Amino acid sequence: MNVLDSVILPMHREGRKFVAIFALITIIATWLWQPLFWPGLALTVWCYYFFRDPKRVVPQNPNAIISPADGVVSLIQDVVPPKEMGLGDEALTRVSVFMSVFNCHVNRACIDGVVRNVTYHHGKFLNASLDKASEHNERNSITVERADGVKVGITQIAGLVARRIVCFVKDGSSLSAGDRFGLIRFGSRLDIYLPKGAALQVSLGQTTIAGETILADLGDGADAQVGISK
Structure with a gap:
């Protein structure tokens, strides 16, 4: 696994619409007042991170x-x-x-x-x-x-x-x-x-x-x- 793989994790499909909503709100807020871009970007990244769906190594123990x-x-x-x-x-x-x-x-x-x-x-x-x-x-x-x-x-x-x-x-x-x-x-x-x-x-x-x-x-x-x- 390289560095990018540990940072850019797959996202569950349930999160797509929420990330899109956060991104749209950020675009609108930035258009109204440019300093809102960074808080909006941070919230959008957090939303993506919340819905992350990383691969897991399941223990091979039947008990x-x-x-x-x-x-x-x-x-x-x-x-x-x-x-x-x-x-x-x-x-x-x-x-x-x-x-x-x-x-x-x-x-x-x-x-x-x-x-x-x-x-x-x-x-x-x-x-x-x-x-x-x-x-x-x-x-x-x-x-x-x-x-x-x-x-x-x-x-x-x-x-x-x-x-x-x-x-x-x-x-x-x-x-x-x-x-x-x-x-x-x-x-x-x-x-x-x-x-x-x-x-x-x-x-x-x-x-x-x-x-x-x-x-x-x-x-x-x-x-x-x-x-x-x-």
């Missing part, structure tokens, strides 16, 4: 549960998952990854599997770093099931700035670990519900990279404890 988001691990808690996710009534470890407006916002699949549930909820736009955002904020829940019955739940949560959750998959869609399944525009959070028996591989405050960072490892001993539908 790995990979982070679906770039960001920081903001919460690790044992909670009962939402009923619509079909993950049972017992508490599971939930890892929350908070994405700032400077993180890449393309979301990627945690495991190989089939999408079993996609459920959208309207809600508030509280600070996504708060614990109650999981319950009160606008969100989209997805459950992915491996061939052996192991299930991982993922919830895309809107935040103070984020006002649009985008999901590219539906019930029955097949995914491979690292595949793009959605994004959230302008700052947000993802909750990942880990199967019982999964060994946590991250800690609070750790930075994660979507499609690369391993959140948890199922291992050989975990298989007998996960994938039970209730």
Whole structure:
């Protein structure tokens, strides 16, 4: 990879219209008052950077549960998952990854599997770093099931700035670990519900990279404890 490849990153198609809008506003603002060119250019570049979609090297570990988001691990808690996710009534470890407006916002699949549930909820736009955002904020829940019955739940949560959750998959869609399944525009959070028996591989405050960072490892001993539908 040369220097240009590390600076000029591919942009997701969802961002094209927004970059075009920012560029048009910059042109109009510059026509009205020339000093506005530089702030407008900076915002346009930021918008392009926000929708960047870099290539990722997915770990070749069949027992790995990979982070679906770039960001920081903001919460690790044992909670009962939402009923619509079909993950049972017992508490599971939930890892929350908070994405700032400077993180890449393309979301990627945690495991190989089939999408079993996609459920959208309207809600508030509280600070996504708060614990109650999981319950009160606008969100989209997805459950992915491996061939052996192991299930991982993922919830895309809107935040103070984020006002649009985008999901590219539906019930029955097949995914491979690292595949793009959605994004959230302008700052947000993802909750990942880990199967019982999964060994946590991250800690609070750790930075994660979507499609690369391993959140948890199922291992050989975990298989007998996960994938039970209730």
